[in-house]
Each structure stands twice: as structure tokens, then as C-alpha cells.
Amino acid sequence: MKIFExxxxxxxxxxxxxxRAVVETFVKEGAKVGVLERDxxxxxxxxxxxxxxxAVQGDATTCLDNKRAVEQTVARFRxxxxxxxxxxxxxxxxxxxxxxxxxxxxxxxxxxxxxxKSFIHSTKAALNELIKNExxxxxxxxxxxxxxxxxxxxYVSSKFAVRGLVAEMAYELAPKVRVNGVAPGGTLxxxxxxxxxxxxxNLSNIPGIKELMQGGNxxxxxxxxxxxxxxxxxxxxxxxxxxxxxxxINSDGGLGTRGIGKVAGLL
Ligand SMILES: NC(=O)c1ccc[n+]([C@@H]2O[C@H](COP(=O)([O-])OP(=O)(O)OC[C@H]3O[C@@H](n4cnc5c(N)ncnc54)[C@H](O)[C@@H]3O)[C@@H](O)[C@H]2O)c1
Numbered sequence: 001m002k003i004f005e006x007x008x009x010x011x012x013x014x015x016x017x018x019x020r021a022v023v024e025t026f027v028k029e030g031a032k033v034g035v036l037e038r039d040x041x042x043x044x045x046x047x048x049x050x051x052x053x054x055a056v057q058g059d060a061t062t063c064l065d066n067k068r069a070v071e072q073t074v075a076r077f078r079x080x081x082x083x084x085x086x087x088x089x090x091x092x093x094x095x096x097x098x099x100x101x102x103x104x105x106x107x108x109x110x111x112x113x114x115x116x117k118s119f120i121h122s123t124k125a126a127l128n129e130l131i132k133n134e135x136x137x138x139x140x141x142x143x144x145x146x147x148x149x150x151x152x153x154x155y156v157s158s159k160f161a162v163r164g165l166v167a168e169m170a171y172e173l174a175p176k177v178r179v180n181g182v183a184p185g186g187t188l189x190x191x192x193x194x195x196x197x198x199x200x201x202n203l204s205n206i207p208g209i210k211e212l213m214q215g216g217n218x219x220x221x222x223x224x225x226x227x228x229x230x231x232x233x234x235x236x237x238x239x240x241x242x243x244x245x246x247x248x249i250n251s252d253g254g255l256g257t258r259g260i261g262k263v264a265g266l267l
Pocket of ligand 1: 012013014015016017018019036037038039042058059060061086087088089090114118140141142143183184185186187188189190191192203225
């Protein structure tokens with residue numbers, strides 16, 4: 001029997017990167033999956049995947065599009081058990097000293113809308129179905145929800161904010177719904193920058209990015225999205241983690257155990 005046999009999940013930002021790996025792994029494990037994604041081309045690619053997937057084009061920062069995604073998923077698959085939020089934008093480490101002051105308002109609104117507000121809208125839209133089915137929620141955080149320097153002040157503060165959301169929603173939704181998070185470390189994806197800063201680039205194209213990632217964590221990992229997918233499976237499935245709520249799993253190569261002087265003992 002597959003882990004998600006008979007279960008239905010909604011993944012926001014499931015069109016690429018970590019979200020797409022979650023979609024593929026969930027489908028392989030028997031889930032029927034709804035995806036809310038803003039990029040049309042990624043949606044077309046999702047529709048080519050084998051499995052029961054309903055791909056909804058929309059903006060996860062809006063109440064309306066999240067409601068549409070939940071409605072279409074439930075209309076097609078008759079229920080919803082799991083919500084996974086994987087949308088996100090990065091700030092490419094722009095430090096406050098280098099920030100043009102006239103850009104702070106727009107950049108703050110953009111990053112908090114996507115990285116924080118969208119999670120709240122997705123949760124609100126899925127709430128009643130998840131309570132009915134005693135389901136679970138998994139939010140995507142980051143090493144930047146725990147440590148500095150994986151982003152600038154906007155990205156890091158937006159990811160710390162999601163730790164608050166994990167705690168509050170786990171409290172509010174107990175005993176019916178478990179709420180947890182995954183905090184991936186640096187991962188080779190096309191994570192994009194802020195339109196308000198004209199950051200028309202993606203993470204994988206940063207020169208020397210692999211070496212930078214590898215040298216920064218004790219396990220010397222250069223992660224690909226699939227490396228995190230089973231952490232989402234574990235936290236989502238009632239059968240695998242029935243007693244786990246309000247927790248964030250760090251899937252980051254051991255950033256919390258970096259030594260002083262050298263990153264890892266055997267380096
Ligand atoms: N790549 C990394 O190094 C890394 C590390 C830690 C955490 N994360 C987090 O992982 C999550 C996934 O990022 P990724 O690296 O897979 O990048 P990605 O860009 O491949 O995935 C994000 C997806 O969300 C979609 N999206 C963005 N804004 C949206 C919106 N408003 N509405 C609907 N869809 C939207 C994008 O089109 C994309 O498909 C993000 O929350 C990111 O902050 C990434």
C-alpha cells in the first residue's frame with residue numbers, strides 16, 4: 001500500500017524546484033495532487049506528468065486564487081488532506097546598507113506577500129477541508145528561518161516569520177490538524193528574485209554557487225529538490241508522524257552543528 005493512497009494534497013508553487021519534487025513524490029506515493037502555480041509554462045509541464053494532478057493557474061498571494069485552487073482540487077478529487085506551501089522569492093542577499101531606501105517599501109511588500117501572506121491565504125482557504133479530514137499542513141521555510149546570511153534582511157525576516165506561523169497554526173488547529181515546516185538549505189533551483197528590485201535572475205545561475213553551497217554545511221551537500229521531498233512526505237502523512245506538530249525539520253546538511261574555525265570536523 002502506498003503512503004498517500006486515497007489522499008489528496010494541494011501544493012502551492014508546485015511548478016518547479018522543491019514544490020515540483022514534492023508533487024512528483026506525492027504522486028508516486030499514491031496521492032492525487034492539486035497545484036497552485038502562477039507560471040503558465042510550468043503548469044503545461046505539470047500537465048504532462050503521469051498521475052492525478054489538477055494544475056490551477058493563479059497567484060498564491062491572493063485569497064481568491066487560493067480558494068479557487070482548493071475548490072478545483074476538491075471538485076476533482078472529492079477531498080483535501082494535506083496542504084504544502086512551496087511558493088517563495090529570494091532577495092539575493094541585498095544588505096540593508098546597500099538597499100536604496102526608496103525601494104524598501106515595495107521590496108518588503110513583495111517578499112512578505114509571497115513568502116508569508118500567501119501561506120496565510122493558502123491555510124485559510126484549505127482550513128475547513130483539512131479540519132474535516134484531520135489532515136496536515138507543511139510550510140516551506142529555509143536555513144534563513146534560523147541563521148543570518150542566507151539572504152538579506154527582507155528574506156531572512158520573512159522566513160523567521162513563518163516559524164511564528166508554524167507555532168501559531170499548530171496551536172490553533174490542534175487537535176484536528178498537524179502543522180509543521182521543512183527548512184531546506186541551499187538547493188539548486190531557479191528560485192527567483194524580486195521584481196521590485198529588477199532582480200531578473202535565478203539562484204542556480206550565481207557563479208560558483210555549487211562550491212559556495214558545498215563549503216557552507218558540515219555534510220558538504222549541494223542539494224537538489226528531491227533531497228527534501230521525503231521530509232515533506234514524513235511530516236504530511238498521519239501514519240508516519242502522528243504525534244508531530246509545531247515542528248520544523250532542518251534539511252540543510254547540519255548548519256546548526258557548524259564548528260568554530262572549521263565548518264566540519266573532518267574537513
Ligand atoms: N532554493 C533554495 O536554495 C532554497 C533554500 C531554502 C528555502 N527555499 C524555499 O523553498 C521554496 C521553493 O523555492 P525553490 O527554490 O523551489 O524555487 P522555485 O522558484 O523553483 O519554486 C517556487 C515556485 O513558486 C512559484 N511562485 C512564486 N510566487 C508565486 C505566487 N505568488 N503564486 C503562485 N506561484 C508562485 C514559482 O513560479 C515557482 O514555480 C521557497 O519558499 C524558497 O524560499 C529555497
